Amino acid sequence: MRNRLPAPTSCAVLAVVLAVLPFLLSDYNTFLVGQVGIFFIAILGLNILTGYTGQISIGHGAFMAIGGYTAAIMSRDHHTTLIVSMLMAFAVAFVAGLLVGLPALRLSGAYLALATFALAISIPQLPKQWTNFLGGTLGVQSSSKPTHLLGFGFPAATALSNRWLYGLAWATAAVLFVGAWAILRGRVGRAFRAVRDSEIASVASGVEVGVYKTLGFGISAAYCGVAGALLVFAQFGAASQGQFTVVLSLELLIGAAVAGLGSLWGILAGAAFVGLLPKISSSVPVVGNEHGRDVIYGALVILVMLVLPGGFAGLLARLRSLIRA
């Protein structure tokens, strides 16, 4: 997402690989790579906030929750098609992001981290309070009537559905990636970077810091909202509290850090890191159970932060300059 799109050939190769992959992988692995697509969207969104406007958020899981619940409720109450559900998730999460972004203007650094952490803890607890509308601990189940996305049905829990979900997640990811590129390459992206690098200089140059910081929160929240809606589709249309725990917010932050700043491959690596690693390492013989997996995962997170200062994107940039030299 620098000022130019990634090289067309590498984009084409990636598109072909992603299109062929579900026909080579087992059903479960297709599901996992589909989840990576969902993480890709969310980390792309968080990257806009942390990477481009320089604000920290430990609470973007809350926006995924907002998007996911919006999609499920739209389907339950209005029998919307998937695409309308996703658009609504985008819109509602965008507004929620703006609402959070406004008070966040007064906070920075560690205080912003704490406030967004509060969000990650509080928002998923709300369904327990308004049980009729938000479904309480049981969650919200989408309409059982078949919903349609441009004529495609929403199939029941069959082998086909994972492949279908995979396609939906990665198609959405592609659209949103191009969208992010379009936003960030122009005036808005330039303003974001100016705010990140020096607020005082931005004000002096006539950039309205408040407007752009809030907008950054809104856009990144909207992306996470769409990812949340897809996460709900992956659960056959059920939105529940268990999907949107604090751990999800932390995973997004870890993914964004592993990704580094604004590169397609970096975000892919970050999404794969948080989407695949916790699942794969449980099958490694030495590690054994889920606790051993936590040990490996935690150690790897620390290790990546120690050895890759610029995340995966930074590593790529270094490799590229090595090759050129």
Added chain:
Amino acid sequence: MARLKAANPGQLVTFALIVGGAIFLLVGSLDSTNFAKFTVEGVAQGMVYGSLALALVLIYQATHVINFAQGELAMLTTFIAYQLTQWGLSYWEAFPATVAIAFLIGMVLQVTVIRPVQHRSVIATVIVTVGLFTLIDGIVNWKWGESGFLTLPSAFGFGSWDVGGVLIFRFYVGTVVVVLASLVVVWVLFRFTKLGLAMRAAALRPASASLAGVRVDAMLAIGWGLAAALGAVAGLMNEASPFSSLDPTFMQSVLVFAFAAAALGGLESPVGAVVGGLAIGVLQTLLIGYVPQISTELQIPFSFALILIVLVVKPTGLFGSRQVVRV
């Protein structure tokens, strides 16, 4: 950019709030034995929150980072204390040993994983502490998670006193005394010793301190050690009740309330952290006692809603001084 301390008109409001709160609690306690019971319980719990919040503040002051692993570190050291008692030490022999081990662990962590990233960015350091959180959680679950029902020997016994019809457990008083003692030790260290002066200098003006011959890196490591030791006290005292059992998740909610306490009091203020902890502890027990509509699950969101309001009204916490940035 030089930072100037501006005169703070909010300090009077904060002072009035605290005095008002104290009077409210005192009058309520004299008026109703139930209220007194909730207050005493809340003070004991609040002391635990306060000492963990103080650990967070110590690290924040020195490195401007929030340590997400602080609670899990305290949990780990409490399990180490359990192991020591299994090996035959009595509770009060294991206590100082555990605090010393915690101090060492804190220092080692600062040197090995925090020091390499601390100058890079706040986000990088926060993520390392998140990684530590997962790592420690995994280790403790691996070692002790499957062992079933674990209990520490009782620190203060089962006894209780009857004060004017109010039943006060001995462990409430014991918790308050132990935490207060550890706070006094920390305060004396920072206020009256050369080491404390050097640590404050290293936190406030690292470059100048280093020019004056202070070994800033060593001071930061000692700071992490101190914070871990305070956390160990918080963990042990949280398990001081003779009715509680050890569980690898027991510090997670304590950490959340300690965050709330630190944000409420202001991340820069040690006094604020302790007062914030007490306020959250008492508020929590009073809410459970008198407002049954707020279920156990909703306590955390509720206290955080409070924190968000405080932060929006006064972005540096109740005790924080307004920072003026000179361009």
